[in-house]
């Protein structure tokens with residue numbers, strides 16, 4: 305197979321971690337007989353420095369021309385970087401929002417997996433950490449409260465602020481289809497999260513998800529209210545496989561799910577549209593405090609590359625190989641500094657480059 309990838313290394317630790325992900329991709333493609341090519345483009349702070357704007361037409365065109373986009377991270381230190389003296393629409397992060405919109409990436413996938421080797425970092429009860437968990441939050445990214453009409457006006461002498469939560473059937477259907485498709489590649493279970501006891505948008509959400517389910521007899525579906533889900537995530541995380549939810553609930557729940565893994569440097573993510581195209585990036589930020597010091601943990605980006613193989617190219621075997629290599633390296637006791645917790649002596653501490661070498 306031929307894989308045509310556009311890379312956006314970005315800012316901070318971005319270039320370092322993308323380099324390691326490419327190293328791993330090159331190795332796995334060589335082993336399984338695929339041809340992979342990359343085109344690097346600028347976005348975020350580095351694009352502001354070079355072109356005065358965080359996102360250029362060239363970068364959008366390069367992303368559209370590729371089969372998939374692999375990204376590092378965007379942005380800098382918000383208190384010291386000159387990028388943050390610009391108005392919000394011209395800052396680094398606006399580049400990513402613009403690109404997501406240009407590519408119509410409506411489905412955000414964030415897996416949360418507790419590595420047995422890292423369970424000491426898990427803030428949950430010991431018996432839950434022992435059981436482990438492996439879930440994937442599927443968040444709708446282009447609708448809901450964040451995109452509805454909003455306004456503030458004065459009524460009877462006081463200010464009244466209004467936000468509206470809008471979903472069309474078609475928007476719910478396309479994300480539900482993604483969730484059931486992804487569940488088939490996992491443990492075939494979808495839990496759809498809403499607030500159907502209160503919100504009309506949630507009642508429509510439930511109805512459409514039920515309709516989509518009819519095409520997936522092999523995948524189980526249950527519904528859960530968002531307040532209960534927030535509780536179950538910390539009480540009983542091993543009960544979740546795919547969690548399907550709207551934009552704001554997904555924003556909150558995916559942060560909660562990532563925190564119970566205890567390791568920000570390990571979590572990948574994918575944003576997909578309705579073709580096989582996707583943008584893959586680590587869940588963490590640009591970590592400007594450690595940039596250029598060979599301290600960054602490249603694993604979240606390497607696992608994002610594995611998601612790319614799985615979801616944009618259907619290369620499950622190759623993706624499994626990368627995920628297994630990560631598990632093996634952890635089992636052997638290698639850690640980047642962020643994963644060492646209190647007990648550095650118990651591990652072999654390695655830098656970003658060495659970690660990439662070990663996994664590749």
Ligand code: ATP
Nearest residue numbers: 379569588589590591592593594599600601602642
């Ligand atoms: P965002 O840019 O998403 O708003 P943020 O700026 O709040 O995120 P990060 O940039 O993710 O946060 O960094 C938070 C902390 O985690 C920093 O101390 C950073 O050094 C550390 N960190 C983040 N990613 C990594 C990584 N891959 N390896 C090691 N440390 C990391």
Ligand code: MG
Nearest residue numbers: 379589590591
């Ligand atoms: Mg940041």
